Amino acid sequence: MNKKLLILTMALMKNGFSLPKEKSKKIKQILLFVVLALSLLPMAYGIITFLRITYNGLATVGEEGVLLSLGIAISAFVIFFFGLFYTMNTFYFSDDVENLLPLPIKSSHILGAKFIIVTIFEYLTGCLIFLPILIVYGVKSGAGVLYYVYALLIFLTLPVIPIVLDAVLVMIIMRFTNLAKNKDAFRTISAVIAIIFGVGVSTMSQRFVLNQGAGQTQLGNNSLVAITSNIFPASKLGALGLINHGSPSGLVYTGLFIVVSLLGFYLFLLLGNKLYFKGVTGVSVSSSSKKQISSEQLSRKSIRSTVIKSYVLKELRILFRTPAFFINCILMNFIWPIIILIPLFTQPKSRNGIGAIIGLLQKEGITGMVFVAFFGAMLFVSSSNGITATSISREGENVFFNKYIPVSYKTQIMAKVIAGVIMGIVGMLSISIVAVIVLKLPLSLMALICVTSLLAILFSNFVGIIIDLFNPKLHWDNEQKAIKQNLNLLLSMAICVAFGGLTIFAVIKLNLNLIQVVVSLVAVYGLLDSLLYLFLKKIGSKMFSKIEY
Amino acid sequence: MIELSKVSKSFNSAVKAVDNIDLKVNNGEIFGFLGPNGAGKTTTIKMVTGILAPDNGSILIDGLDITKDPLKAKKQFGFVPDSPNMFLRLKGFEYLNFMSDIYDVPTKERKEKIEMLSNRFEMTKALGDQIQSYSHGMRQKIIIMGVLIHNPSVWIMDEPMTGLDPRAAFTLKEMMREHADKGNTVFFSTHVLDVAEKICDRVAVINKGKLLFCGKLGEMKAHFKVQGESLEKIFLDMTEHE
Ligand SMILES: Nc1ncnc2c1ncn2[C@@H]1O[C@H](COP(=O)(O)OP(=O)(O)O)[C@@H](O)[C@H]1O
Ligand SMILES: [Mg+2]
Numbered sequence: 001m002n003k004k005l006l007i008l009t010m011a012l013m014k015n016g017f018s019l020p021k022e023k024s025k026k027i028k029q030i031l032l033f034v035v036l037a038l039s040l041l042p043m044a045y046g047i048i049t050f051l052r053i054t055y056n057g058l059a060t061v062g063e064e065g066v067l068l069s070l071g072i073a074i075s076a077f078v079i080f081f082f083g084l085f086y087t088m089n090t091f092y093f094s095d096d097v098e099n100l101l102p103l104p105i106k107s108s109h110i111l112g113a114k115f116i117i118v119t120i121f122e123y124l125t126g127c128l129i130f131l132p133i134l135i136v137y138g139v140k141s142g143a144g145v146l147y148y149v150y151a152l153l154i155f156l157t158l159p160v161i162p163i164v165l166d167a168v169l170v171m172i173i174m175r176f177t178n179l180a181k182n183k184d185a186f187r188t189i190s191a192v193i194a195i196i197f198g199v200g201v202s203t204m205s206q207r208f209v210l211n212q213g214a215g216q217t218q219l220g221n222n223s224l225v226a227i228t229s230n231i232f233p234a235s236k237l238g239a240l241g242l243i244n245h246g247s248p249s250g251l252v253y254t255g256l257f258i259v260v261s262l263l264g265f266y267l268f269l270l271l272g273n274k275l276y277f278k279g280v281t282g283v284s285v286s287s288s289s290k291k292q293i294s295s296e297q298l299s300r301k302s303i304r305s306t307v308i309k310s311y312v313l314k315e316l317r318i319l320f321r322t323p324a325f326f327i328n329c330i331l332m333n334f335i336w337p338i339i340i341l342i343p344l345f346t347q348p349k350s351r352n353g354i355g356a357i358i359g360l361l362q363k364e365g366i367t368g369m370v371f372v373a374f375f376g377a378m379l380f381v382s383s384s385n386g387i388t389a390t391s392i393s394r395e396g397e398n399v400f401f402n403k404y405i406p407v408s409y410k411t412q413i414m415a416k417v418i419a420g421v422i423m424g425i426v427g428m429l430s431i432s433i434v435a436v437i438v439l440k441l442p443l444s445l446m447a448l449i450c451v452t453s454l455l456a457i458l459f460s461n462f463v464g465i466i467i468d469l470f471n472p473k474l475h476w477d478n479e480q481k482a483i484k485q486n487l488n489l490l491l492s493m494a495i496c497v498a499f500g501g502l503t504i505f506a507v508i509k510l511n512l513n514l515i516q517v518v519v520s521l522v523a524v525y526g527l528l529d530s531l532l533y534l535f536l537k538k539i540g541s542k543m544f545s546k547i548e549y
Numbered sequence: 550m551i552e553l554s555k556v557s558k559s560f561n562s563a564v565k566a567v568d569n570i571d572l573k574v575n576n577g578e579i580f581g582f583l584g585p586n587g588a589g590k591t592t593t594i595k596m597v598t599g600i601l602a603p604d605n606g607s608i609l610i611d612g613l614d615i616t617k618d619p620l621k622a623k624k625q626f627g628f629v630p631d632s633p634n635m636f637l638r639l640k641g642f643e644y645l646n647f648m649s650d651i652y653d654v655p656t657k658e659r660k661e662k663i664e665m666l667s668n669r670f671e672m673t674k675a676l677g678d679q680i681q682s683y684s685h686g687m688r689q690k691i692i693i694m695g696v697l698i699h700n701p702s703v704w705i706m707d708e709p710m711t712g713l714d715p716r717a718a719f720t721l722k723e724m725m726r727e728h729a730d731k732g733n734t735v736f737f738s739t740h741v742l743d744v745a746e747k748i749c750d751r752v753a754v755i756n757k758g759k760l761l762f763c764g765k766l767g768e769m770k771a772h773f774k775v776q777g778e779s780l781e782k783i784f785l786d787m788t789e790h791e
Contacts, residue, residue, distance in 0.1 A: 184638075290674045293642060295664070298676075302646050302660045310650035314639065321638040321679070398635050404598040405651050406623035548601060 002112075008105060009113040012096060013120075028471045032487055039494035042501055044132070051136040064141065069239035071133035072158065076235045078129055079122050080162035084198050085327060086118045087166040088191050089480040092174055093324040096478065097280050111272040115163065115265070121484075122159035130155060137242075147245040150254050154238045160261040161234050164268045170194050171272065175279040187323045192331065199338060234260045307407055311415035312422070318394075319387065319419070324480035325394065332385040333427030336377075337434040368517040370441070371449055372507040375521055376500030378453040381431065382424035382460045383496035386489040389464030391416040392472035392547065394482045399474055399549050409541035413469070417461045417536075424457035452518060455525035459499070462532035464492040469543040550576050551597060551703060551736055556606035558592055566592040568758035570606075574736050574751075579729045581749035581766075582738040589758040590738040591631055594707050597736075598628050610703055624652070626703035627696030633688035633712075641676040641683075641691050645698055652699030659698060666694045669720055685712040693721065704728060706737035710744050722748050 051067070058064045091114055100110055134151045137143070173190045234257065241254030293301075305313075319325045383389065395402060402412055432450055435441045467488045476482045483489060503524075507517055551574040558567040567589045574580040584590050595601040597608055599615045599622070608615045613622035636644050642663065649659040667673045670690045675683060680691060689712050696704065704725070710718050725735045725748060739745055745752050746766060753763040762772050 289678055291677055292674050293677045298642065298663060299660055301642060302649070302656065302663060304654070304656040304659070305650055307650055307653075310647055314636075314643075314647050317643065318636075318638050397632075400595070400600040400630065401635060403600045404623060404628050406620050407651055408620060545602075 002109070004105070005109050005112050005116075008100075008109055009116045012094075012113050013117055025471070029487075032471060032491060036487065036491045036494055039491070039498045042498055043494075046501070047132050048136060051132055052140065055136060055140045059140075064137070065239065065243045067133060067137055068242050069236070071130060071137075072154075072235040072239050075126060075130040075133070076158060076162050079125055079159050080166060081199065082125050083118060083122060083159070083163045083166040084170065084195050086121050086484070087163065087170050088174075088194065088327060089324060089484050090114050090118050091167065091170060091276065092187060092191075092280060093327070093480040094478040097277070101277075107273055107277060108269050111269055111276060115167070115268065118163050118167075119159050122163065123156075126155060126158060130158065134242075143245065146250075147242065150242055150245050150250065153254060154242060154257060157258050157261045158235070158238065161264045164264040166198065167268055168271055168275075169198055171275040171279060173197070175275050184321060184323055188326050191323065191327050195331070195335075234264075308411055308415050308418070311407070311412065312418050315391070315416060315419035316422070319423075322479055324478070324483065328480070328483045329385050329387050329390070330423065333381070333423055334430050336381050336384075336427065337430045367445065367514045368507060368512050371445075371452075371514060371517050372504050372521065374435075374449045375453050375456050376504045377431070378424075378428055378456040379460050379496040379500040379503075380493070381427050382420070382457040383464060383493045385420070385423055385427065386464070386483055386486075386492070387423055388417055388420035388461040389468050389489045389492040390473075390483050390486050391420065391465060392468040392544075393474060393476075393486055393488060394479075395472075396474055396476055396482060397549055399472070399547060402544070403547075409544035410537055413465060413536055413540050413544065417458075417465055420461040420464065421454075421457055424461060425454070428453055428457065448518065452521055455522065455529055456500075458529045459525055459532070460492065460496045462529060462536060463495055464488075466532065466536065466540065467492050467495075469540055469547070472547060474547075474549050550574065550609075550611055550734055551705075552609040553593075553597070554607055556593070556596060556603045556608060558596060558601060558604050565758045567596070567603075570755070570758075570760050572753055572760065572763065574734055576734055577729055577732045578750040579725055579735040579748050580737075581745035581752040582736065582755065583740070583742065583745055583752050584738075584755040585740055588740075588755045590740075590755060591707055592758075593755070594628075594705060594738060598626065598705055599623055625701060626705050627699060627701035629689075629692050629696055629704075629706040629709050631707040631711075633685065633692045635680075635692065637681040638679055640679050641672065644680060644691060645676075645695055648695040649698055652701075654699050662698045662700075663694075666697055669724075670694060670717060686714055686717060689713055690717055697724070703734045704736065706735075708739055709737055710739065710741070 055064055055067055058066050097110065134155060138147050138151065141147075170191075173194045174187070176186075176190070237253050237257035237260065241250050241252075241257055244250035244253060319329050392399070402409075428450060432446050436443055436446050471488065473482065473486045473488065476485070503521070507520075510516075512520065551572070553570055553572040556567060556570045556572075557565055559565045570593065582590050582593070592601065596603045597610070597615065599619050602616065610622045611625045613625060615622045636647075639647065645663055646659070648654075649662075654662070663676070667676055670693070672687065672690055672694065675687055675691075680688060683691065689709070693706075693709065696706075709721060713721065725737075729735050729750070749766055751764060752766055752769060754761045754769070762769055764772070
């Protein structure tokens with residue numbers, strides 16, 4: 001690779017996950033990594049077990065290749081989905097381009113460096129989804145060294161095409177940004193359109209492919225591979241390369257896969273040169289109306305309120321008005337219901353499945369399960385917005401403000417928690433509405449679920465802020481880094497997922513009925529929340545007072 | 550009133566950013582804190598305002614200890630930091646209201662204050678816009694207004710004149726004088742000697758963390774002459790900038 005490109009990539013990445021210089025901070029960072037790894041272990045175990053069982057099932061009908069082809073297709077889809085956020089963040093919300101333009105750097109290098117950054121992030125996504133699939137297939141099928149060589153190559157190449165699609169989509173929509181007057185709002189809206197468009201298109205193409213395939217299903221000899229891989233056409237090459245790793249055709253397929261990806265990258269550079277720089281420059285200029293506020297307006301708007309209310313409002317205003325925060329923290333709350341809806345539109349058959357689920361729901365025994373599943377999901381969803389897990393980090397270099405105002409650290413912490421809880425509740429309600437309308441869950445049950453899940457929301461927000469107080473990431477130079485390159489968010493999600501999984505597991509093992517589930521959830525999480533609250537009150541304030549930029 | 554006794558601070562190294570400083574700023578005076586870049590002014594001010602914890606020594610604001618009784622002590626002062634790039638996504642009046650809520654300013658009083666301050670600083674047309682759209686000087690002004698709105702007895706300002714146009718700087722100096730004349734305290738830092746010369750009742754000079762002089766401006770020049778070359782140079786450093 002070109003040396004200049006490498007240097008530029010490193011420069012843009014700086015401030016990312018690099019270890020800090022100070023010793024105490026370094027230790028904290030390493031500790032964070034260890035806890036993160038540990039909390040991901042149960043999930044990894046669950047995924048691998050699931051994959052092994054799936055492989056065995058498929059192998060009995062001679063269709064084990066489906067694991068790979070479906071795996072590649074799903075991974076490509078997930079990479080595409082998260083890539084929408086990554087590309088928007090890296091290309092449009094990290095205001096570094098204007099500093100780069102006056103420097104003697106080729107524009108293709110800027111594009112290339114940003115592309116590489118997104119690709120590196122996607123490798124992390126790939127590690128969670130694609131890597132286990134590759135390994136399970138390799139081990140189970142007793143594949144040789146060549147398989148692993150191909151697997152590595154395909155793993156490294158896989159993100160390229162989804163990211164090219166993301167980048168082109170985002171660049172086209174963002175191209176018009178600097179025509180707008182209120183740029184923040186316009187960028188935010190463009191981002192929302194890009195996400196809806198991206199999810200919509202991939203959903204439609206899946207539906208098309210699956211409908212087409214449904215008629216001609218004959219099992220045996222990995223024939224399903226051809227059908228499933230159509231979701232991302234190029235991914236078929238990768239799957240075929242891996243399955244045929246024993247013969248020369250494997251080499252050809254793998255080679256073709258890489259060539260197609262490189263061509264995609266080249267296309268991205270071509271289009272990027274045309275679209276990107278015109279859309280991104282001038283993005284940091286904001287509009288001003290320069291209109292005088294009338295005396296009445298001022299009276300209406302200048303009304304005294306309590307410190308905590310004013311503080312919460314300030315947090316929410318900043319979250320809503322900063323595009324990088326809005327996309328990652330606010331919009332996230334509305335993403336999950338959409339994800340629930342996707343299979344419904346892509347797989348017509350899943351409607352029958354839902355019918356079956358609703359039938360099951362009528363049975364008393366299973367309601368407890370639904371209840372705890374929703375509770376666990378809420379733990380995950382309310383931690384995924386990262387509002388509290390990045391609430392100290394988001395202050396950045398201005399964290400000194402929190403220290404000279406005469407507002408106790410306890411009040412400030414609670415205001416940040418409340419902001420997170422409010423958005424958590426919004427997320428919960430949006431999922432609930434979908435669940436009631438689409439899954440036809442009884443309203444009374446849903447209401448009970450929501451009230452109980454408040455404890456889950458509180459829990460994830462307490463966990464989030466404790467983690468962020470412990471080691472806030474204050475040194476960032478653009479807003480998206482405070483969230484996207486913040487391990488605290490990942491860690492709090494991992495912990496919440498671990499707790500959610502554990503809770504669901506316990507309920508299944510103990511075979512609890514609805515009443516028992518409600519009572520034990522309220523008791524256990526009520527206690528946990530109280531303990532966390534006491535911890536925050538006593539120790540959290542001290543941690544806050546020790547934070548220095 | 551601000552009192553520092555034997556205050557020190559070092560940043561994970563042997564060199565002290567602030568070294569054993571004793572300082573007393575009296576009621577009714579404008580006090581200038583002078584020193585070249587990197588002298589330790591900001592570090593001192595951060596300790597006074599509770600942003601940094603001192604390694605040693607004690608700091609009293611109107612008799613309240615900033616480390617032992619932080620909330621009460623913090624109510625006594627208003628602070629203008631050296632960088633005004635805060636709350637960029639809030640609108641001007643939203644920021645002023647936020648500050649008013651934090652410092653318990655009643656509804657009636659805050660409205661009068663907002664109108665008065667925005668007139669005096671010529672910001673009436675900017676209040677409805679996000680601070681992000683302000684120029685450096687306007688950002689500085691809105692932060693200063695955010696301090697003045699809650700009428701603290703002690704003003705602490707880190708390089709407040711940087712970026713202000715001459716008219717706004719004049720207004721600020723005028724207001725500092727009014728405030729001090731009412732028996733209040735004004736404490737501000739600057740690396741430009743000229744700024745201090747016109748308005749300060751007393752000054753302190755700091756370099757490399759050590760206090761070199763504290764007293765009336767008139768006495769300062771004589772003091773530096775007696776002390777020899779090295780101090781002369783510091784003095785030059787300050788006069789040459791800007
Ligand atoms: N957070 C910090 N970490 C390490 N060193 C610092 C930090 N802040 C200031 N310093 C050092 O302390 C000294 C005094 O800095 P400062 O108080 O900002 O000076 P001034 O405001 O007078 O220009 C400088 O040498 C500076 O490099
Ligand atoms: Mg300074």
